[in-house]
Amino acid sequence: MKPQVTYNGLTFEPYITREQISERIQQLAREVERDSQGQVPLLVCVLNGAALFATDLFRNLDIDAEIAFIRLKSYEGTSTTGTVKTLMGLTEDIKDRTVILIEDIIDTGTTIHGLLKQLEPQGAQSIKVATLLFKPDSLKCDVKPDYVGFEIPSKFIVGYGLDLDGLGRNLNDIYVLKQ
Ligand code: IMP
Ligand code: MG
Helix, strand or coil: CCCCEEECCEEEEEEECHHHHHHHHHHHHHHHHHHHCCCCCEEEEEECCCHHHHHHHHHHCCCCCEEEEEEEEECCCCCCCCCEEEEECCCCCCCCCEEEEEEEEECCCHHHHHHHHHHHHHCCCEEEEEEEEECHHHCCCCCCCCEEEEECCCCCEEECCECECCECCCCCCEEEECC
């Protein structure tokens, strides 16, 4: 683990190690297996941020499972509209499926709330939400993730898929913005 990393003039310090991430993902995989009860869950990875978390969770599952990818962008206007733009949509039929949406982080909840609203009419048997990181103090929408890797304070972080302007995603550990 690096003692610190700097992107665009901002310095970040170590926060969650790769060992902690790996151990937590294995625990989450056991929870998903237990909850699946013979169903074949469809993991829907929200790109780009969740790519690493989703694939690590997926390959730790010791049951039949499928994975699909979507790409979203939440509008960041002057007011929080809850509008989510789909850059790459879901082609899989989710009717009667056990769906688990995989996010890197839930901050205001705008992205995941918008996605749930989009998918709800499509007749899935259930739609759950898994997020590696959750900032409960930032939440502005009515969403409650079913699987949470780590609850964290409302601080900006990078690493393990999370970025600052595209950078930092390939760090294997998670770093927090230095005050
Ligand atoms: P939300 O829609 O406000 O919940 O924000 C979700 C998206 O904002 C995430 O999928 C991330 O792409 C981004 N985001 C929120 N917090 C952070 C952070 O601390 N670091 C990097 N990206 C973040
Ligand atoms: Mg994201």
